[in-house]
Amino acid sequence: MSFLELEDVQTYYGESHVLQGVTLDVEEQEIVALIGRNGVGKTTTLRSILQLTPPREGTIRYKGEEIGGKDTHEVSNDGIGWVPEERRMFGYLTVEENIRVAVKPDDDFEAQREYVYSLFPALDEFSEKEARNLSGGQQQMLAIARGMVGQNELLLVDEPSEGLAPMIVDQVVDALETASEDTTMVLVEQNFPLAMELADRFYLIDHGTVVESGSTEGVTADDERIRRYLSA
């Protein structure tokens, strides 16, 4: 039994059939990358796991339990965190308030806050600042921090390097590596070398199904089985 198992997951946006049977599994403590071109269903896979866009067909098992049909907040409270595309800060809330929303009500807020502030000193410095006034890199740190304070055992991370300067990306990579020490991670990443560097295994998605998978060991973008799906 794997930590997370998707079996023949089919998801629609209205009439458009986005996931046409995705099957994959993730082991505990692994980092698994989902790669593929834009619009092939990577983000939709994450949204399906979270039940934000509930699948019409197929099963999703998390720690052996079927989570299909649950509400998103229940899935979240089962220990699945989300670091969404474009970060989705609460722009008019302060950094500290953003973290406060993510900490579970019965959890020790002070301890959680100190934990992420020690990892991301910049957040400590700007803790009273409204999140919309942070830089892109700082916002990404905050998004990752939000994913880390919710007692999550599985973190779904979507395009963490998007729109960031290379130097900032390094910091984000560090942050993700720190986060992955305690949690299992599913990573959607356009930056292919980065995805291969971070992840243990990958799934290549095209037209809503998994077309390739395997260890990231030694895989490069020149690999024929990868290249024909990634180049446009």
Next chain:
Amino acid sequence: MSSSDEHWIRSYGRDQFPHVLVVLGFALYPILLGVLNRTPVASEASAFLPGLTFMIIVLYMGLFAISFDFISGYTGYLSFGHAAFYGTGAYFVVLAANGQVPGVPEGMPFMITMFLGATLAFVVALAIGAVSFRLTGVYFAMLTLGFAQVMYEFIRHWGYVSSNPTEGATIPSGADMSIGVPFVDSLNFAVGRLSGDSFENVLGLGIDISATMTSYYALGIVVLLSYFVMQRIIHSPFGKVMIAIRENEERARAVGYNVFWYKMGAFATSAFFAAIAGALFAAYAGGASPDNSFYFLVTADALIMAIIGGIGTLAGPLFGALFHEWFEDILSTESDGLSTYLEQLLPESVLTAEVAGLTINDFIGTFLDGRAPLYLGIIFVLFVLFVPNGLLGSIRDRLGGTVSKRIPAALERYRR
């Protein structure tokens, strides 16, 4: 689909078949009422069928609701201040009949003042639209409502209108409110609840046409023409763009349409016909007041009619109006409604029998008399929840196309 070798008149006629049926239905209705009144079911007929005065309201409120649907149902922009245009049309003809509109001499034919009032509404809509169409959704609805409320408050307190502006203004008794061809007396028919033309023994056939009936037919012709103009626009390339705006405004813009001017055009056109409806109402009612023309609840009535009839189907609101007024009629005592019927039908002993401290009489008085708004509210909510496409829209969904396309096709199938 008509085959190509068929004569175009035949194919056109068949496409228009449902329209012909509806028009015939409306045209023959007064005669049907007259016939029924001489049969044993006369009291049932007057209790359960809408009287002619209510049918006239169906005509002008139907037109107003159609014009509301023209902008709200086809472009998706909810015009919550639509009463402003209805009121503009109504007040324009009333003031013109009193010689109070600068530049419009007293005695100008109603057909012309109606057209001028509608043109004014067209211009007012362009002005309101110019600022409102920068916004969408809830904000557009609120801004149009805001404009309408400003106009309402203004007209309610504007001493120029009459000595008691809160009560509105009336058309002087001598004014000629005729529908027909201007300046050709024989082709004009005065409308009005009290002052309309009536004809006795028409063409020696022994048929009398009352003032109400004259008004009904005269208004009906204007409503019919207005409907067809709007229908042509909806089916023209212009109308296709309106629908494209409703479905996905970004895409419509991306394909290269100047959506702003399409929205302005649609809004102004709908205002034009709203004003026609208002003018017809004022001419028939012999005046207008702020509360029955410019007020928010007038828009609300159009909204209810459009939803019940089917928003986004041009003819739907007319059926919504029919439904609305039919309800108003049977639940009011003005022209022998349900409660009058029950009071006549049930013996005195039943009427005064008490059930839990309430007599049937009390029940009728409390829950039936003039209670149409309550039941219409409930029906409206049920429609919103369960029949969001309205009467005509749902029939259309069932048939898989517009009624005018589908009925002929079905008939064709049966003929073979």
Next chain:
Amino acid sequence: MPIELATEVPLVIETLERLFQPSTIARIIVEGLGKAAVYFVLAVGLTLVFGLMGVLNFTHGAMAMLGAYIGGLVMVLSVSDGTDALVRIALFMVVLAVVFALLTGFGSAFEYSLIRPIYDRTPMYQILLTFGVALILEEVTRIVVLSQGIQPEPPWSGAMGTAPAVFTERYDILGAPIRGLYAFEIVLGIVAVVGVWLFLNRTLYGLYIRAGSEDPEMVEALGIDVRQAFTIVFGLGTGLAGIGGVLLMWDPLWGPSALLAIDVLLYAFVVVIIGGLGSFKGTVVAAILVGIADSFTTWLFATGIVTFTGLPELTIFGLLVIMLIIRPQGLYGVEEVGGH
């Protein structure tokens, strides 16, 4: 035109002279703040609900109407001619609590049973649904009120008569005779502003609501039951409308009447849109702005400087239109909201 100037200029000077009298300014400010307090309470629930859920709640005015009638009923039944002013005020406070509790429950039940099923449709349907329910509430109220021998309009004088004499009498403030009720309304308004502010900024649930106003899906993904928050906030918004209705019960300009269903709604719209839909701070500022504009134009008319009777109403809706033209998102609204 020189001839007109000869009459216009002295009028302007005279107006300004009269305006800058301490008594005039005191009157405009105190009455304006009293009206502002009422406007705030009437509008704040509407803005909370829109901010979190994006639902423009057309039942808001009808809920205030219910509050006014329920409050009036309790007061009329429990107050007699000899009832002491303090007892009346204490009863009024009890009524506020009772109406708030009743309408919060009613609002939550309404959201849960009727609005929840249609969240997946376009916002227009939520407007239509709440509008239809508002019509029903108004009609039912008319039926019930009539059956008790009370005219649904004009306002129910019996309920208005339960106000203690201290509120109906006028007091001299800097030479201006001002009704005691305005001071009471200002106090209640301040309590309401502070109370709602504390709830939003000092409670965890308030934090969830502020976050949800920005991005409900993200809040849900962080483990918070947003649907439940919708139900609670809709209930609270309705309860606040009810409190607003109770406040109107003693106000000589309003009073319990079926007309409240629409009048309150329209005024609340104005305040909420001027302030920026969904903004608490905006609602406070807009309520003060509208309140002062109202009392200023009322003064202009009362002194005979302007003879146009509809001036206050025209000004208030005029403010709405001007605001939407120059700044559609309102004073403190978030800019993107205007694009929805």
